Amino acid sequence: MTKTIGIDARMFGLKHAGIGRYTSSLIETISNLDQSNRFNWILFVRKNDHKSIKKQYWDKFHYIEVDFDHYSLKEQFLLPLTLYWSNCDLVHFPHFNVPLLYWKPFAVTIHDLIKHHSRGKETTTRNPAIYQLKFFFYQIVIRQAIKKAQKIFTPSQFVKEEISKQYQVNPQKIIVTYEGVENKLFSNKTTGRSSYGKEILAKEKEKILQKYQIKKPYLLYVGSVYPHKNINRLVEAVKIVRKTIPNLYLVIVCSRSVFWQRLKKTIGLMKAENFVNLTGFVPDEELASLYQNSSAFVFPSLSEGFGLPPLEAMASSCPVISSNATCLPEIYGKAALFFDPLNPQDMAEKIIKMVTSKKIQKKYQALGLEKVKKYSWKKMTEKTISEYQKIINPNQ
Numbered sequence: 001m002t003k004t005i006g007i008d009a010r011m012f013g014l015k016h017a018g019i020g021r022y023t024s025s026l027i028e029t030i031s032n033l034d035q036s037n038r039f040n041w042i043l044f045v046r047k048n049d050h051k052s053i054k055k056q057y058w059d060k061f062h063y064i065e066v067d068f069d070h071y072s073l074k075e076q077f078l079l080p081l082t083l084y085w086s087n088c089d090l091v092h093f094p095h096f097n098v099p100l101l102y103w104k105p106f107a108v109t110i111h112d113l114i115k116h117h118s119r120g121k122e123t124t125t126r127n128p129a130i131y132q133l134k135f136f137f138y139q140i141v142i143r144q145a146i147k148k149a150q151k152i153f154t155p156s157q158f159v160k161e162e163i164s165k166q167y168q169v170n171p172q173k174i175i176v177t178y179e180g181v182e183n184k185l186f187s188n189k190t191t192g193r194s195s196y197g198k199e200i201l202a203k204e205k206e207k208i209l210q211k212y213q214i215k216k217p218y219l220l221y222v223g224s225v226y227p228h229k230n231i232n233r234l235v236e237a238v239k240i241v242r243k244t245i246p247n248l249y250l251v252i253v254c255s256r257s258v259f260w261q262r263l264k265k266t267i268g269l270m271k272a273e274n275f276v277n278l279t280g281f282v283p284d285e286e287l288a289s290l291y292q293n294s295s296a297f298v299f300p301s302l303s304e305g306f307g308l309p310p311l312e313a314m315a316s317s318c319p320v321i322s323s324n325a326t327c328l329p330e331i332y333g334k335a336a337l338f339f340d341p342l343n344p345q346d347m348a349e350k351i352i353k354m355v356t357s358k359k360i361q362k363k364y365q366a367l368g369l370e371k372v373k374k375y376s377w378k379k380m381t382e383k384t385i386s387e388y389q390k391i392i393n394p395n396q
Helices: 014-033 047-060 073-077 079-086 128-148 157-167 202-211 231-241 258-269 284-293 308-315 328-335 344-355 358-374 377-392
Strands: 003-008 039-045 062-065 090-093 106-109 151-154 174-176 218-222 249-253 276-280 296-299 320-323 336-339
Touching (some): 003 014, 003 079, 003 377, 014 047, 014 377, 039 047, 039 079, 047 062, 073 079, 090 377, 106 128, 106 377, 128 157, 151 157, 151 377, 157 174, 202 284, 218 231, 218 284, 218 308, 249 284, 258 276, 284 308, 296 308, 296 344, 308 320, 308 358, 320 328, 320 344, 328 358, 336 344, 336 358, 344 358
Parallel strands (some): 003 039, 003 090, 039 062, 090 106, 151 174, 218 249, 249 276, 296 320, 320 336
16 A cells, blocks of 8 residues: 655745755655655645645645644644644654644654754844743754654754754664755856756846846855854954955845844944845846856855755855854865854955965865765655655565
């Protein structure tokens, strides 16, 4: 009898940032990999996503609407009823928010434990009392998810060890599945070709830069601007760099949010508006050009579970300068020039070293293109499906 696997796809798509990319890439790759009909697949989707996801995959999956917000009471009390009714042999939750009342077999992906460390009023938009209450329930939910899961997927060895130590979990229960890099961001500076199969002319690239009012030369950062991303120190470092390279700019690609507004205000207080460009959201097909035209990608984060944007930069032949915190040396190896994220002066020195030397830029471009070959959504998904199989049929 064919077994049924469900995937909580409520965070499908880039609107949900890194978790959304992980979820959609997992589902996309499953749709391409599982041609043997080894499993029946059910996607639990939001109402607004149902039609578009079904149009994309048609009969490769079954679809059940679960229009319950994340971290809500409906998620805790109503989602389990739907999950029990679906009668899945296994459900995969791509985020820690597993309903406490769900007791059938499941796997969970824990991307990081950043909420354990990045705390305080600057990390939330809620009032202090509500924040403390939500943090209290977060601790309960993630602890139970880790305790009850048949398998825990993590994107790095660093996160695996952190979970094992924090929650006294048998390391054999935790499976490292390194994430991948979007193929459509793979491109070649010399040919100017994108994965969309068309040649990106120099004029088209310039039009994209003009659209976002980007001046060259520039450093690039892509990602959220939560406090642990350490963007304030990056701005401070670029101020130092501009004493040596006065025409260097910093481009920050991030969707508009409360934290985006806070950063904009901080940039004003730092008198950095003349060299910092907050572009807002940039779609992938245009983002590739921003990577390609950048002098370097800078990633100052204090804490990460994997760190995907620098790999996207590497895939686009953009040299990477990175924080040496948490999992980042594990993921990038020798393919990034590292700095102390708490030291703006060290950050500035590494930026100057990279930007002023074509030889060093070419070295890290080559190392980056080689490094990204290690990371593949196909490899990640194959390993994930293999673990599904072990859970469902432990004796095979």
